[in-house]
Amino acid sequence: MTDLTQLYRQDYSEWARRNRELLRAGRFAELDIEHLLEELSDMGKSERDELESRLLILLAHLLKWQYQYRSLADRWREFDGRSWRVTIVEQRKRLAVRLRKSPGLKSVxxxxxxxxxxxxxxxxxxxxxxxxxxxxxxxxxxxxxxxDDDYYPD
Known part of the structure; x- marks a missing residue:
């Protein structure tokens, strides 16, 4: 077991700092490749999971808007769908920010x-x-x- 492998288990921040230094110095043979690959894979998976989670919430609220909003608004005059609209706006914003920060997610x-x-x-x-x-x-x-910030299904 290398020092970096052991450090990975004990002090993640220090492990990351040392690998950064090795990369900058071009000392590729000394890198903890196995854990670097694992971390890169987890990063991509984590971003994809967040994308799908936000889409799940947004899509559910669009469906509720389309299939239930009118019947609730007809029954209860005070129901205006404000909380659903807030959720739709927030999820669209968070998705846009995520796609801006990680443009590679647009392809998936x-x-x-x-x-x-x-x-x-x-x-x-x-x-x-x-x-x-x-x-x-x-x-x-x-x-x-x-x-689309202006799209709400009929």
Missing amino acids: LDDAIATAYPDACDLASKETGLPMDTFPPACPYRKEQIM
Whole structure:
């Protein structure tokens, strides 16, 4: 076991600092390659997980807006969907920031939408009490609509 491997288990910050120094110095043979690869892989997975999590919440709220908003607004005059709108605005903003900070995620956005959509339907169904078959089997929104600050489904 190398000193860096042991350091990885004991002091992550110091491990990262030392690997940075080795990279800057061009001392590639001394790097803790195994853990560096693991960390890079985890970073990408973590960013993708965040993207899908935000999409899940956003898509669920778009579905609730489309399939339940009118019936609630008709029954309760005071229901104006404000909390749903706040959530939609916030998730769109957080998604835009994430995509700006990690532009490589744009290449997986379509796949992330397809992955998050079934869980969004499940969440919307549980939160509204509407049956799952209320919602289309595939995401009815284009990514441009999902990210459009002015788009709210009818």
